[in-house]
Amino acid sequence: MWVILLTGAAAAVACALAGTFLVLRRMSLLGDAISHAVLPGIVIAFLLTNSVSSLPVVLGAGAVGLFTVFLIETLRRTRRIKEDAAIAVVFPALFALGVLLLAQYAEHKDLDQDCVLYGEIAYAPLDTVVIGGLEIAQPLLTLSIVACLNLLFVVVLYKELKLATFDAALAATLGISPVVVHYLLMGVVSLTTVASFDSVGAILVVAFLIVPAAAAHLLTDRLPVMLALAALIGVACSTAGYFLARAIDASIAGSMATAMGAAFLLVWLFAPREGIFGRLIRRRRTRVSFAQALIVSRLDRAPATPDAVASDLAWPRRRVEEVVETALRNGFVARKGTALHATRAGLAFVQGALD
DSSP: OHHHHHHHHHHHHHHHHHHHHHHHTTOHHHHHHHHHHTHHHHHHHHHHHSOSSSHHHHHHHHHHHHHHHHHHHHHHHTSSSOHHHHHHHHHHHHHHHHHHHHHHHSTTSSOOHHHHHTOOGGGGGGSEEEETTEEEEHHHHHHHHHHHHHHHHHHHTHHHHHHHHHOHHHHHHTTOOHHHHHHHHHHHHHHHHHHHHHHHHHHHHHHHHHHHHHHHHHHOSOHHHHHHHHHHHHHHHHHHHHHHHHHHTOOHHHHHHHHHHHHHHHHHHHOTTTSHHHHHHHHHHHHHHHHHHHHHHHHHHSOBOHHHHHHHHTOOHHHHHHHHHHHHHHTSEEEETTEEEEOHHHHHHHHHHHO
């Protein structure tokens, strides 16, 4: 159990660190493209080495990932094809080529379509290596190394990544090449995707790359906090997904991705600033504040009864009563007999709203 949980956590952290910049750069679909398009590189390297854990597999997949980015950028620079169309042209062709190679040449070898497309993290404890007399799960070791490399990449190139992501023109002015940063990031995404294949597969790795980062983006605008939140959400969802899979006897990787989708839905609904309910609450508060300001402004001219206020503002009597009750609680208006009067606090509130 602990090997699976730690492997899922390492995959989540590695993917979150790379995926956050994909989300900020509005290149989430490119992460999907890379995760599928590297399949030919994996198959070719496997056929040459007859191993799915060798360095040539990583190099082959990484090379195809960068080649995918190069093809997409080349098509986009023609200015006749938009980026989304270029992605839609390139990655299905390469992915289809990889599936064809799988079916044609690797059908009876230790590599199949389910392994590459969906992965199986439950087998992680069975694939072990011995280092210094200690037996360690190969996927856990690989993903831990990749997570550390991704963290090192972000820390060392933090300034360059931040500038190239938010203001490419300023980065170029300061001598930082946005193109170089872009290809370095794509290389990291390719490496992370390949390292995650054994555990979550080519399809589900997209959820690990994008969903936690997208959820974190709804919660904060600060890049360091966003990176930490994306990693935390990924780890929490991978853990919850494991126990969900055990409870319903389903795919562990699929359950982890489902947990991430559920977490994003909750954040999308309840995030304080960007969530659906948060926005509705803010809009309601804004409407109530605006209505109070209008009533106080009307009463500043002369005291009036609720009926007179409703007539002057052309509002229903019920709405005036609701707003007046709120203004009374806030101390913005006061009653003197049947008439309403604006208070100093109310006038200060209106002045603050105008400022």
